[in-house]
Amino acid sequence: MKKNQDHQVDRIGDQLEGKTIALAITGGIAAIETPKIARHLRRYGATVNAYMTPSALKFVGRASLEWATERSVVVELSGLAEHICKEDMVVVAPATMNTINKIFNGVADNNVTSLVASALGSDIPVYLAPTMHESLYNNPFFKKNLSQAEEYGITLVEPRGGEGKAKMPLTETLVNEVIKYFGGEDGS
Numbered sequence: 097m098k099k100n101q102d103h104q105v106d107r108i109g110d111q112l113e114g115k116t117i118a119l120a121i122t123g124g125i126a127a128i129e130t131p132k133i134a135r136h137l138r139r140y141g142a143t144v145n146a147y148m149t150p151s152a153l154k155f156v157g158r159a160s161l162e163w164a165t166e167r168s169v170v171v172e173l174s175g176l177a178e179h180i181c182k183e184d185m186v187v188v189a190p191a192t193m194n195t196i197n198k199i200f201n202g203v204a205d206n207n208v209t210s211l212v213a214s215a216l217g218s219d220i221p222v223y224l225a226p227t228m229h230e231s232l233y234n235n236p237f238f239k240k241n242l243s244q245a246e247e248y249g250i251t252l253v254e255p256r257g258g259e260g261k262a263k264m265p266l267t268e269t270l271v272n273e274v275i276k277y278f279g280g281e282d283g284s
């Protein structure tokens with residue numbers, strides 16, 4: 097039987113060949129951009145595993161991520177122990193205020209926060225793309241937590257500004273950050 101070509105992406109580089117990226121999606125409106133991010137990572141050779149919080153599922157469908165990654169999507173923890181990080185990097189995008197504050201308080205109460213907890217305990221790089229209204233971004237508890245990112249080895253991907261929001265970086269910018277971590281020349 098012929099393989100279904102519907103999921104295929106055109107390769108534009110091999111900088112992420114052999115790398116598996118956990119794309120952890122939380123409940124911000126920018127979650128609608130994540131199928132594109134997953135496919136752009138794949139254009140550089142990455143395998144992408146998507147993890148979605150229950151809130152993320154309000155903004156983007158599981159089927160969209162299954163299609164974009166060509167893999168099953170983790171929406172809850174099961175006997176397969178999805179909370180133990182086995183990927184080469186975790187990218188939380190969008191990263192809500194709620195999830196970020198939980199991460200910095202050591203909370204591991206869902207598939208995304210427990211995945212990050214495991215990654216941090218295994219020296220697996222964790223990238224966060226904070227995305228929210230500026231009133232949340234300026235919240236004092238949140239700002240204090242973010243200021244500790246470097247101390248905990250967490251990398252923040254700077255949001256884009258505009259319209260009173262901390263917005264998701266452009267897909268290309270985010271993917272280039274991942275490529276740079278693995279020592280590749282960026283794809284721009």
Ligand SMILES: Cc1cc2nc3c(=O)[nH]c(=O)nc-3n(C[C@H](O)[C@H](O)[C@H](O)COP(=O)(O)O)c2cc1C
Pocket residue numbers: 121122123124125126149150151152191192193194195196227228229232
């Ligand atoms: C329409 C809508 C848009 C939202 N956008 C954001 C957002 O961009 N960033 C954010 O931090 N929270 C946002 N929230 C709030 C989160 O969904 C809420 O804090 C939720 O508990 C996050 O859960 P999670 O971190 O487990 O995914 C939004 C909520 C709604 C209803």
